[in-house]
Amino acid sequence: MQDKPVDKKEILEELSKLHDLDHRYSDGRILGSMCTEAHPFAKEVYCKFLDTNLGDPGLFKGTKNIENEVIKSIGGLLSLDDACGNIVTGGTEANIMAIRAARNHARKYKGIVDGEIIIPESAHFSFKKAADMLNLKIVEAGLDENYRIDVDALKDVISDKTVAIVAIAGTTELGLIDPIEEVSKIAFENNIYFHVDAAFGGFSIPFLREMGYDLPVFDFSLPGVCSITVDPHKMGLAPIPAGGIIFRKKEYLEVMAVDSPYLTVKTQSTIVGTRLGASSAATYAIMKYFGKEGYGKLANEMMENTEFLYNGLLEMGYDVVCKPELNIVAFNHPEIETNLLAEKLEDLGWKVSVAKCPKSIRVVLMNHIKRAHLKELLEDLKEIY
Ligand SMILES: Cc1ncc(COP(=O)(O)O)c(C=O)c1O
Numbered sequence: 297m298q299d300k301p302v303d304k305k306e307i308l309e310e311l312s313k314l315h316d317l318d319h320r321y322s323d324g325r326i327l328g329s330m331c332t333e334a335h336p337f338a339k340e341v342y343c344k345f346l347d348t349n350l351g352d353p354g355l356f357k358g359t360k361n362i363e364n365e366v367i368k369s370i371g372g373l374l375s376l377d378d379a380c381g382n383i384v385t386g387g388t389e390a391n392i393m394a395i396r397a398a399r400n401h402a403r404k405y406k407g408i409v410d411g412e413i414i415i416p417e418s419a420h421f422s423f424k425k426a427a428d429m430l431n432l433k434i435v436e437a438g439l440d441e442n443y444r445i446d447v448d449a450l451k452d453v454i455s456d457k458t459v460a461i462v463a464i465a466g467t468t469e470l471g472l473i474d475p476i477e478e479v480s481k482i483a484f485e486n487n488i489y490f491h492v493d494a495a496f497g498g499f500s501i502p503f504l505r506e507m508g509y510d511l512p513v514f515d516f517s518l519p520g521v522c523s524i525t526v527d528p529h530k531m532g533l534a535p536i537p538a539g540g541i542i543f544r545k546k547e548y549l550e551v552m553a554v555d556s557p558y559l560t561v562k563t564q565s566t567i568v569g570t571r572l573g574a575s576s577a578a579t580y581a582i583m584k585y586f587g588k589e590g591y592g593k594l595a596n597e598m599m600e601n602t603e604f605l606y607n608g609l610l611e612m613g614y615d616v617v618c619k620p621e622l623n624i625v626a627f628n629h630p631e632i633e634t635n636l637l638a639e640k641l642e643d644l645g646w647k648v649s650v651a652k653c654p655k656s657i658r659v660v661l662m663n664h665i666k667r668a669h670l671k672e673l674l675e676d677l678k679e680i681y
Pocket of ligand 1: 330385386387388389391420422464466467468493494495496527539
């Protein structure tokens with residue numbers, strides 16, 4: 297740090313130069329991100345709440361009410377009245393909270409001390425962080441031929457140490473929905489905590505289902521589901537950071553509570569102490585502003601773009617990994633190796649993401665990728681072919 301204060305203008309110029317090194321969503325070239333540019337109204341509201349701290353909710357009662365309302369509102373979308381939970385920094389923190397609740401619950405009510413969590417091979421790496429922090433062993437359940445959790449493989453790995461089962465509604469690499477109804481039944485019958493990671497799909501599946509899309513049920517209407525991660529900062533168009541963790545029962549928050557002596561509340565269940573109220577306020581604002589109708593329109597548009605890219609790739613002879621269920625398309629060239637294809641696309645200015653399972657180029661059709669960008673992409677892929 298320098299000794300003397302620096303003029304604002306100079307600082308802003310310096311920051312602006314660094315900011316210019318960033319890629320911009322608006323260029324339509326970022327193909328693999330599950331985040332996108334937040335809606336301007338959500339950003340406006342976010343800035344108004346920058347000083348609020350939900351870590352000390354007695355001081356920010358209004359903002360705490362906003363968080364409660366957002367959680368109830370997301371819970372409502374997921375067939376749960378009186379939902380509880382928190383707006384957190386993202387899917388990672390939401391998943392860590394869910395697994396912590398499951399571990400503590402199993403420790404308290406079943407006496408499990410060296411627990412295991414069962415996750416599908418397609419699970420996001422945040423569960424590896426959760427297991428590491430919470431001293432749990434990860435047991436992976438394999439996938440079926442359609443890249444969804446293999447229910448028989450799952451049954452095989454359940455043990456008396458299992459503290460949680462996880463399934464995904466909108467996998468990170470392929471956007472697929474696990475057979476959540478079947479998994480819920482298994483978890484319920486075995487009295488095991490079941491967490492659904494809908495970080496990506498949570499802000500589109502409910503709307504698409506209402507519009508008549510044939511997508512499976514994944515929410516609290518299934519009795520085995522104990523918690524769901526839903527991220528407003530992905531398909532919800534809220535500013536980063538905004539993740540959501542919704543619990544079926546208050547007791548899942550209670551088993552995580554620690555005393556918080558110097559604050560305005562007696563206990564705290566979240567991982568983070570001081571935490572932004574701005575994320576809750578911005579999410580509240582954008583959910584009101586869009587309503588189900590607005591989100592439905594958005595999700596449908598993303599699906600139409602998905603279909604457009606999918607058909608374009610098939611017409612050219614590219615191998616598409618699976619028929620998209622949500623707005624992700626993963627593909628390969630029949631002969632060119634995936635990394636080489638990714639390099640060729642990068643050379644043409646595309647910011648490409650390579651999926652691991654199966655190895656493929658993965659395009660997440662977010663709001664910043666418009667039809668014109670897709671036409672350009674298909675042109676470039678035609679050249680490469
Ligand atoms: C299914 C799923 N869960 C969790 C996460 C982690 O979310 P975040 O990056 O917001 O922590 C992601 C991120 O892409 C995801 O796709």
